[in-house]
Amino acid sequence: MKPILEIDDLHISYGMVEAVRGVSLSISAGEIISVIGPNGAGKSTLLNAIIGLLPSKGTLQFEGQDLHWLDVESRIEMGLCLVPERGELFGALSVLDNLRLGAYSKKLGRQVLKERLEWVYGRLPRLAERMAQRADTLSGGERQMLALGRALMSSPRLLMLDEPSLGLAPLIVKDILNIVGTLREDGVSILLVEQNARAALEISDRGYVLETGEIALTGESARLASDPRVQATYLGRDVELDELP
Template sequence: MTALLTIDNVSVSYGKAEAVRNVSIAVEAGQVVTVIGPNGAGKTTLLNTAIGLLPCQGRILFNGEDVTRLETESRIEMGFGLVPERRELFAEMSVYDNLLLGAYSRKDGTAAAKRSIDDVFDRFPKLKERRAQHAGTLSGGERQMLALGRALMSKPTLLMLDEPSLGLAPLIVKEIFRIIPSLRDLGVSILLIEQNARSALETANYGYVMETGEIVRQGPAGELIHDPQLIATYLGGHGDAHN
């Protein structure tokens, strides 16, 4: 079976510094796949490369089609979606208008986009309450929900999440990780980049461990979470990866 996303032997450099080295990962349709690892491991670089923001050596395949040289916009039209670490919302625009902007790449018209906004509001009732508020006035958890909702507006088949728990209170983190696997009901597969290793592995089907630009471990998430070495490095103490 062809994986939805295949990152095949990819390397990425910033000038002479190699940030990602010979990395291969796959996301099967219907899966949540996580890449965990410390700050500076190259995780965000890998996501930005997958969506076309950075050039690379190696190949990126989507549904078996080589997209390595495709522009970001073309990848989004094919079904890629990205929720960046900084969320990158339009602070001076309303929640509703931020969501509407998420549908810019679609060709099915305003009425369909408005139906999708209603779907987002059903999934995130808090956003419905705040629909007229400026995005900049939302709490951290609400901003993350808005970033997720906006990404869903483009009807992605692959949603890439960069550190969705970053800077959020523990109760909100729990809520975000409850939401992530439920997105599979929409036919969305997920590539999850996280430092919160325990929550990521509890949520994912399969996991990769990335250190200094390389994949150093991989396996079913249910096995990795019980791995003594990973427990010592990433899951000890408070159950979060070290910064």
């Protein structure tokens, strides 16, 4: 099966500093890929380049189309979507209005918008309970759910998540990552950047270890999770999802 996202020998720089060097990565339809590694390894930089916030050199294709010549809006219209670290919500607006804004670029009719909202509420029922509440009054976990729900309103083909568990309690992390794990059933491909390496590898099909801007290891998630180097460096302090109550 041809990958929907294909990256080969990608280089990303901030001025004279090359933050990502020679990265190659691919994702197939309905696949969950995790990218783990230490802070400053270039994980967020990689996501920002894919969505078009940073320039890059090398092969960067989505469904066979070169992304280098497309702006952020065009990439979103193609089906790419990025949920940045800590999300970026409109705090003064309600949960419902934040969700509606997620579908703004799609210019959906009223009935289709209603159906999409119902689809999102079905996967994130907490948002249905909070639909009239201001976003800035939500808990940290609810805010992350809203950021995820708003992204899903755009019907993404490829959903990129940057540290969705950051700063959240373990039980909330379990809820959010379990929800992410079910999205493959809807045909959504997911590129997950996550500090909780153990949980990320548990829900993903394959993983990449990014260190100092380069891919250090790659393989099936189960194999990476059992790799002595990965265990010693990244799995020592995280809690497995099935260990939580």
